[in-house]
Amino acid sequence: MLELNKEIKTPIYQQIYEQFKEQIISNTLKAHERLPATRTLAQDYHISRNSVLNAYQQLESEGFISSKIGSGFYVEELPENNMQNEKDAVILNSENEEKTYRYDFRYGSIEPNFYQTKAFRKALKEALNELEEKTILNDLEPQGLFSFRKQIAEHLREVRGVDCDPKQIVITGGHRYSLNLLAEFFDHKDYDVAIEDPGHRDVRNVFEKASYKIHPIPLDDNGIRIDQIGKLSHTLVCLTPSHQFPMGMILPIARRFELLKWAKENDGYIIEDDYDSELRYRERPIPALYSLDLHERVIYLGSFSKSLSPDLRVSYIVFPAGISLPLQSFHSGTSLLIQMTLSNYLKSGEYRKRINRMRNSLRKKHNMIIDFFHENYQDKIKIYGIGGGSHFVLEIPNKKKDLLKIFHEEDVAVYPISDLYFDRKTGHENMIMIGYSGIPLKQMNEYLDHLKTAIDLLM
């Protein structure tokens, strides 16, 4: 009935358990059948009774058998057996890699490496020492570590003109999680959502999936068209006012005031995505819309992805002071260790220094690229987004050819913006985005040379 082998590694109780289990599943042992008494089985196989008891206990816990007091163990009645042979374990060792290109103008990459800095190591070490002192590990505060939120509040006040209390801040596991949380915080039955067109794809994806009605709002040369928002009410307007994504314009102060007025009068909220506002090269960063808002109608989204590293996955939301937050629906989405480290890093003043260094380095790249296009193409290629950020949108005259294919053949990756439009059919095939934050300054010329080879094939 059983085949027990004392020479193999599998413990005897487990062999008993597995063999009986298999016999029950395969219907060799029928429902209501009595299993051998533990003492008998132990004697028959010259094994300890404990091994038998352990196996029976396991089978009973899982519901294969049940015990009747004074009478022994019986097989349970199982429904139609749908277990066949065990599936083979197929663990693959690599994932199908996306095709990569040598000259990758990917938006969102960053150099130099934040993790190489002494300041980061120091902040991490302090965080570890503090963590080590704990006896008991508890769950995080739902909004995220208070001291971290305090540092963020101080930073925002200094750098973005945003006055807020740490209590208004919620730490999230990245920009997308911030959007998810807002989609959950509001209700699609109460609010619609207006988005920039073109705009960030995640915004549309998240709110659409959460059943919100979406109103795509076109842009003109100054940014989102306020006249198109005016007719809406009970709407969340998702905006990148300091540096429109992807087109790069700054929303003028007049439109900002109009928007705030509209929000106040029409039960609107403005979700201000301030994703790269610190990166301005010709003037100071534009004050946040949040800082102009007196009627608690602006929700501010910030992130460390563009300033420290995209793989950190740390973002935050600043709610208006008047909104009461349902704390039980939050769950800080970032490890305490990372929050403590960034808190220390901000406190040390190193974050501001890093922003300044990045701004200087990005300004050089920004200017090199503009000079390059001016020298080589004068006005033939239009550049959108001059003055800030870490990307441009280029409009390349190209009537006939498969634009992306030509770039890829030259080992150059650029990114079409057509899928940032609400309606992909409208055709913006000649508009491509190039990011430059991840390209080392000393390799910029090499990258641009290859970009030129491809462009020359198109024009």
Add this chain to the structure above:
Amino acid sequence: MLELNKEIKTPIYQQIYEQFKEQIISNTLKAHERLPATRTLAQDYHISRNSVLNAYQQLESEGFISSKIGSGFYVEELPENNMQNEKDAVILNSENEEKTYRYDFRYGSIEPNFYQTKAFRKALKEALNELEEKTILNDLEPQGLFSFRKQIAEHLREVRGVDCDPKQIVITGGHRYSLNLLAEFFDHKDYDVAIEDPGHRDVRNVFEKASYKIHPIPLDDNGIRIDQIGKLSHTLVCLTPSHQFPMGMILPIARRFELLKWAKENDGYIIEDDYDSELRYRERPIPALYSLDLHERVIYLGSFSKSLSPDLRVSYIVFPAGISLPLQSFHSGTSLLIQMTLSNYLKSGEYRKRINRMRNSLRKKHNMIIDFFHENYQDKIKIYGIGGGSHFVLEIPNKKKDLLKIFHEEDVAVYPISDLYFDRKTGHENMIMIGYSGIPLKQMNEYLDHLKTAIDLLM
């Protein structure tokens, strides 16, 4: 017109910018008015023309003024001015603390401290060294770090009988994020959701907020009542089959087979929350429902919150092999550094060792508590959830008194399970949850003594 002070820290260009801005906002400078020529202003105030140009450029970027070629800078027309005096910055230094109790039987806390271990430090150090070698920092793979998912797949195969490919795994920023992602992955128009009653509160919150219709399914002594599920179709059944939360029963194999059969025949999916299955004290861990599933109907949820630390915020989802994942809708919600560290930690074999040590330590606490109740109260207090996990539910006979208040007066925190029921009115005031994972073994007697004082006042 301007009051410029060269003695203060604020740069001259900023003083010009701010004073003109204020004058425009307060309507002292009227729309269409011409600003002084840059050269004139510079001469009048004995300042550099560059300072003036910088200030004007900033004002222009923000839309306060515009330039007309050959004619100078003019004030823009702004809508109704809704900016009043700047709000005072109110940065509070502490958050209103929750009341804390000395003898806290909080569920979800953990001791001893994972961060104190050499193995963690080693894994972190290796991760840092690897991170440091990068030149460019890119965004994470949407599903999470491949090598980490590979380690998880191997762990699940060994310990949970779950055969899966790393491609089926998605790393998330915690249990709640896993649920959010599933609510987004499915569609409330296509599926309803069935939940255990009582059960985990987050499950209901997330799916209800995402507009899913919720069917609370009552439990009996063996767990969720399958007969109540049988009548549903196109439904996601959220389950804790290995250790029902909060009541602690193991779903018998017969019900597991019935569930799988139901799911196959009625377009159902089972969301298996395997939150603490590794912690069994009288038998081996119960194999996951996922491991029995041949029809790709089970989605498995795992977490490191109960085994390493609740503040890590690292969970994962294992999808069935046949489901194709919309990668663009994922965004790994956990820092790369943490993912790399845990990947190294799992690879080193230390994770299994830690689980074993925790199991031994928790078994002792588990047994102490059971012995304590047996000795002091025999059958007068019913204990649910014996045999595994890190919490019990107690049923305390108490007809008249405010149960929680009595505990709190003795500086003891216990947790009512009434809000884990779908309908809070049904009244389970005598049922409380006590967690023991965060109580050091050598303090357990002290904790239990205080628990007893409170219970004796009730009975």
